[in-house]
Amino acid sequence: MNLYYINHNFRYEAEKLLRLFFPLEKIVEYTEFNETNEDYLLTRIDGEESLTLTAGLSLNGEAKSKIKEIKKSECDDLELELLLLAYDLLCEMCGFTPKWGILTGVRPSKLIVKRLSQYGEENARDWFLNTYKVSPEKTELAINVAKTELKIIExxxxxxxxxxxxxxxxxxxxxxxxxxxxxxxxxxxxxxxxxxxxxxxxxxxxxxxxxxxxxxxxxxxxxxxxxxxxxxxxxxxxxxxxxxxxxxxxxxxxxxxxxxxxxxxxxxxxxxxxxxxxxxxxxxxxxxxxxxxxxxxxxxxxxxxxxxxxxxxxxxxxxxxxxxxxxxxxxxxxxxxxxxxxxxxxxxxxxxxxxxxxxxxxxxxxxxxxxxxxxxxxxxxxxxxxxxxxxxxxxxxxxxxxxxxxxxxxxxxxxxxxxxxxxxxxxxxxxxxxxxxxxxxxxxxxxxxxxxxxxxxxxxxxxxxxxxxxxxxxxxxxxxxxxxxxxxxxx
Ligand code: SF4
Structure with a gap:
């Protein structure tokens, strides 16, 4: 599997995202895009103030892409925007929606413990469901774990x-x-x-x-x-x-x-x-x-x-x-x-x-x-x-x-x-x-x-x-x- 990351530095995160869908495949990374018959994920950002985000996926000879226009000044998290675009495309073309959404780290409860203690349960739930696309059952699991952990940590x-x-x-x-x-x-x-x-x-x-x-x-x-x-x-x-x-x-x-x-x-x-x-x-x-x-x-x-x-x-x-x-x-x-x-x-x-x-x-x-x-x-x-x-x-x-x-x-x-x-x-x-x-x-x-x-x-x-x-x-x-x-x- 080839990974193209063009005009951005989110190589590590893009690779981890791709691994969610292709856990055992060798991933080869490139910073320049060359049209190829091999399978690939393309992630790309163009522009300076007005940005164009592109995610392209080619699997078994079928290719699709998604594009999003965004103003730099209005975007809090460019990495997340790009990954979400690629994630949607991967789910659609692979016919598989990961239960933990785009979360790739080993400690989902660490993330939610912090959020829960700062902003409360409803906010933490909404954040997992809508920002990270975590499934409802895994969101509830993470919240239940986090609530117990908070008591133990003390x-x-x-x-x-x-x-x-x-x-x-x-x-x-x-x-x-x-x-x-x-x-x-x-x-x-x-x-x-x-x-x-x-x-x-x-x-x-x-x-x-x-x-x-x-x-x-x-x-x-x-x-x-x-x-x-x-x-x-x-x-x-x-x-x-x-x-x-x-x-x-x-x-x-x-x-x-x-x-x-x-x-x-x-x-x-x-x-x-x-x-x-x-x-x-x-x-x-x-x-x-x-x-x-x-x-x-x-x-x-x-x-x-x-x-x-x-x-x-x-x-x-x-x-x-x-x-x-x-x-x-x-x-x-x-x-x-x-x-x-x-x-x-x-x-x-x-x-x-x-x-x-x-x-x-x-x-x-x-x-x-x-x-x-x-x-x-x-x-x-x-x-x-x-x-x-x-x-x-x-x-x-x-x-x-x-x-x-x-x-x-x-x-x-x-x-x-x-x-x-x-x-x-x-x-x-x-x-x-x-x-x-x-x-x-x-x-x-x-x-x-x-x-x-x-x-x-x-x-x-x-x-x-x-x-x-x-x-x-x-x-x-x-x-x-x-x-x-x-x-x-x-x-
Ligand atoms: S460390 Fe655990 S998994 Fe590994 S050989 Fe020993 S018992 Fe088995």
């Missing part, structure tokens, strides 16, 4: 941060996975774990020192990955104990460890987590169909998921989350509905409903296994999940979108009243600094007023994390100067 308070710990190991690799997660069953990965934990401990010590020196309050701890419970109970115990002895946890509102894969969970590991005051865990079925589990390379059964869920209930965690994914290879609408019902019947406190994203590095894409579910199926799956969860007392409390998700749809965290995951909201909406440790972890430094967000990236792969650890610590020295600059601004 709890963070000043000078707070969350701690994220990355454990990039899993028992096997799921076919849709794009994370840098190593199968622990390979000898190479096993030999890395011991050294990995040593470095992780060092990075935690370094991070705790920065928090202490700057008087920062730790409000939540979150272990993700990978699958943290791939580690043995002794390894978990060692890291949990180290966190307790180096960080001040007296203001910590929640402590979460992802125990995503049921095949990694044992009674001993759950007891270890509980002993260290972990209150929230995730046990992720993804689906309650054994044949779909097999198709995606997860070597556990739905019976195991249920058994481990009941075991975790018995151990007594405050919140157990279950993740489901809509659009997995070989899944059907009926089987997905059954998965939603089973998670509800089990009594999961949180149920996070993801839409499958086709990431280039996942085997689902490299091996071309992703064509069993249509966009209409996905709409039906998500619509059913929303209805069934609402009827059973769950409400949506956080949301994000991923690029290349089927139907450009969203991931939504649903929960029972009072069971929201504080970390998920603050991290996703960027309301707090996140100090992240481990391979692939990204530290986000946020100024108190939110006007500055800086990121520090750790090396992705465990072997790099171990062998180049000193470089990571050098980069993370920036955390110290960030907080001394913050102090100067505030004094």
């Amino acid at each position: 709890r963070a308070g000043e000078k707070s941060f969350s701690l994220y710990i990355s454990i990039p190991f899993c028992p096997t690799r799921c076919s849709y996975c794009s994370f840098v997660s190593h199968s622990i069953n390979s000898e190479k990965a096993k030999s890395l774990v011991t050294d990995y934990i040593e470095k992780l401990i060092d990075e935690l010590t370094f991070t705790a020192q920065i928090a202490k020196e700057n008087g920062l309050r730790l409000t939540s701890v979150y272990w993700g990955g990978g699958t943290p419970t791939t580690l043995s109970e002794n390894e978990l115990d060692r890291i949990l104990t180290h966190i307790e002895s180096t960080f001040d946890l007296s203001e910590c509102l929640e402590y979460t460890v992802e125990a995503g894969r049921p095949d990694t969970i044992t009674k001993e590991k759950l007891d270890t987590l509980k002993k260290h005051n972990v209150g929230r865990i995730s046990i992720n079925p993804q689906t309650f169909s054994d044949s779909v589990l097999n198709a995606i390379g997860r070597k556990h059964t739905t019976a195991q998921t249920e058994e481990k869920f009941l075991l975790a209930k018995e151990v007594g965690f405050d919140v157990i989350n279950m993740d489901l994914i809509a659009g997995l290879p070989t899944d059907t609408v009926e089987d997905f509905k059954n998965s939603v019902n089973r998670a509800i019947d089990l009594g999961a406190d949180n149920i996070t409903v993801h839409t499958l994203a086709l990431k280039r590095s996942s085997s689902i894409v490299t091996e071309n296994e992703s064509d069993s579910v249509t966009d209409r199926d996905i709409w039906e799956m998500l619509a059913y999940a929303g209805k069934a969860l609402t009827e059973n007392g769950y409400h949506p409390y956080y949301m994000y979108r991923q690029s290349k998700s089927l139907g450009n749809l969203e991931n939504v965290g649903w929960c029972k009243k009072g069971k929201e995951c504080f970390y998920n909201v603050l991290m996703m909406e960027e309301y707090q600094s996140i100090f992240s440790v481990g391979a692939g972890a990204v530290t986000k430094l946020r100024s108190e007023d939110g006007s500055i967000i800086e990121r520090i990236f750790n090396f992705k792969y465990p072997f790099e994390y171990i062998s180049r650890f000193d470089e990571i610590i050098d980069k993370k020295e920036r955390m110290k100067s960030f907080y001394s600059e913050e102090l100067e601004v505030r004094s």
